[in-house]
Amino acid sequence: MSGYTVIDVETTGLSPERHDRIVEIGVVYVSDEGHIQDKWSTLVNPGRDVGPTRIHGISASDVLGAPRFEDLAPYVLRAVAGRTIVAHNAPFDLRFLTHEMRRAGIDGGDRPAALCTMQWSTAYLDAPSRRLIDCCHASGIQLDHAHSALADATATAQLLGHYLSLSDRQPPWDEILQSSRSHPWPPFDRPYPRVGMVSRSAPSAVEEAWMGSVVSQMPRAADARTDSYLAVLETAMLDGVLDEDEQAALVSLAVESGLTRQHVLRIHHQYVLDMAKVATHDHVVTAAEHAELVRTSQILGLGPDDLEHALAVAWREAEAGHSAPRRESTADITLETGDRVSFTGDMAVDRPVWEARAQTAGLTTGGVTKKAKLLVASDPNSLSSKANKARSYGVPIVSEGAFDSLLTDFERTTLTPTV
CATH class of the missing domain: 3.30.420.10 (Ribonuclease H-like superfamily/Ribonuclease H)
Structure with missing residues (x-):
């Protein structure tokens, strides 16, 4: 079949x-x-x-x-x-x-x-x-x-x-x-039961317009695990609350996805920051937009200071003329010694230069495997064989700019001499 x-x-x-x-x-x-x-x-x-x-x-x-x-x-x-x-x-x-x-x-x-x-x-x-x-x-x-x-x-x-x-x-x-x-589903060798299908009698609910428009402008996560988590989180937030059962379910989902508590906190902080950047992009934050930011921050377990910091960063970027969030978010990705990094496409920086810098910092380089930490691509939308393999394996694909930021943060922790 x-x-x-x-x-x-x-x-x-x-x-x-x-x-x-x-x-x-x-x-x-x-x-x-x-x-x-x-x-x-x-x-x-x-x-x-x-x-x-x-x-x-x-x-x-x-x-x-x-x-x-x-x-x-x-x-x-x-x-x-x-x-x-x-x-x-x-x-x-x-x-x-x-x-x-x-x-x-x-x-x-x-x-x-x-x-x-x-x-x-x-x-x-x-x-x-x-x-x-x-x-x-x-x-x-x-x-x-x-x-x-x-x-x-x-x-x-x-x-x-x-x-x-x-x-x-x-x-x-x-x-x-x-x-x-080729998945080994078991055979079904009994008579099929008679089942009467039942259609819904009412249309599905419609989500709030402003929140929907904001989410549409927010960046994708580079890691598919995070994207999946955020998709479930956004559905849970449609009714304006996260009850205890939903919170526990999200914790279970994060654990199953391999996301640590620190990962989730970074994801939540980045989510509110990206919302703030969308809200401030037109240099006006209405009362309704601010209320939505407060509500989302509270739902995600963040305090007033966290929201104030996010808005301060967003306003600074808006005044500088580049407040729109990036197309990709790497808030959930942290490089660790020994992580495998792969490269694909024509790079702005020569690939040997990237590889040498990564290896000096303590990373390994090579082809895409299921255990690779990420793939660096000149275009994250690439359909190269390496990019396709990375998507099949769930390996994050990031741009050179995003990788430079990740690598710079990693170098600060591994190459800075201790006194």
């Missing part, structure tokens, strides 16, 4: 490990050439409260007659076996999918490889935002009813088709294809 299966889920919360469940699933079948072949969706009775109705638009009444995931599991298995799963922020959807499948008695072993359209968007789209709606806008794709599983899955399928078209139907993710299509 071959082809792609695009999946999107709406959930009761952020963490299946903390008993959150799927409340809606959308499935779209896409050919190897990128053509949509079929689709289906249904609400799912989670056997518990439905979670944030104000975000996904699904009420408890909506799911009363909906099937349980246990009844849907054989059909989901048939949809993914021998195919490549695709999702926008795939780590999030895959966590829920594999957890629900195991709960239904279908254990496919380790989490299968999947293609993430959010991760690959940096290669194909001229848009800084990670959000599906912004990636669709950059691709000329119409997305109505965001946060509806079928609408999001269909838009993601169209985004996949856009990528395949730009790559002349010869996608650079061969390793993902081979791994995903």
Whole structure:
């Protein structure tokens, strides 16, 4: 078998490990050439409260007659076996999918490889935002009813088709294809249960306009793990609070992604700083914008002094005429002795010069491997073989300027003589 299966889920919360469940699933079948072949969706009775109705638009009444995931599991298995799963922020959807499948008695072993359209968007789209709606806008794709599983899955399928078209139907993710299509899903040899699909009765919720416009202008994280974390965080912040369960779920997500507490604190500080830069770019911060900055800072566990510092930096840059945040954020990346760094493309600084400086500081250089810390590219949107391999491995791709800043910080700690 071959082809792609695009999946999107709406959930009761952020963490299946903390008993959150799927409340809606959308499935779209896409050919190897990128053509949509079929689709289906249904609400799912989670056997518990439905979670944030104000975000996904699904009420408890909506799911009363909906099937349980246990009844849907054989059909989901048939949809993914021998195919490549695709999702926008795939780590999030895959966590829920594999957890629900195991709960239904279908254990496919380790989490299968999947293609993430959010991760690959940096290669194909001229848009800084990670959000599906912004990636669709950059691709000329119409997305109505965001946060509806079928609408999001269909838009993601169209985004996949856009990528395949730009790559002349010869996608650079061969390793993902081979791994995903050979994943050892168990056979299902029992009769398929009769399942009545149930559609939602109300449109999905709409996020606040100012926050959405700001997020659209904020930079992507160079590290896909951080982008995935921020995508989940932004969804959680739509209702204006992070309750204790959401905070605990985000901690679990950060730990699973390999992000330390210090990483997360740096990410939160950078997030507020980037918001402040967007707000000050027009040299006016309205009362509504300031209130949103205060709210976001509080949600992220930052104090008034942290926000004042972020605004001070943003205002200085606005007055200097370069307040817009950079296209890429490396706040979560810290170089350590022995880290492997790779290079690709024609560099402004000769590659041997970069390599010598990196080696002198205590780093190693060479080709891209799964353990590489990052890839330095003359253009982070590069589709070179090294860049494609880095994306498949989840290795961050950064520009020369970003690497220079990272390396300079690293040199201060390793090359500064102690007295």
